[in-house]
Amino acid sequence: MNREGLINSVWDKFKLVRVELGFTQEEMAEKLGISKKTLVQIEKHRVSPGWTTTVAFCTLFRRSEVLQNAFGGDPLEILEVITNPILLKPKETTLGGKVWWVDILSKENYRIQQNVISQHYRILDKMNRRWLSTFDLDYAKAILMQLASNNNH
Structure with missing residues (x-):
């Protein structure tokens, strides 16, 4: 997966996550730092969320069940794989891989x-x-x- 793949994977989840968390379009747009009009365009698939909005979305809503299920865990791990060079030191403790x-x-x-x-x-x-x-x-x-x-x- 690359940046474009992540954006496309997340794109379909904007409305689902918003509904899951009980946010209005205004509230969701405010949290993401975008206009309500832009959020509506994203939800209707008229405009791509772009990289910055995708990163904000994955970061702010990483505990969303919709995102967790879409990526088989924390979406920030996918962001890290795509963007960061590998540093060989232990990171967070996981649950050991019992589910995904x-x-x-x-x-x-x-x-x-x-x-x-x-x-x-x-x-x-x-x-x-x-x-x-x-x-x-x-x-x-x-x-x-x-x-x-x-x-x-």
């Missing part, structure tokens, strides 16, 4: 999981802390080997 995740490969105290909805991969340690998120399985395998090797020293 399938284990792909394990080595030492680390494992690669794949999200069944978004199809991206992540590496977790034995304490379920996320170390990496990526759409590239070969890259995830290389990092898994590096982490496991570092763990043995």
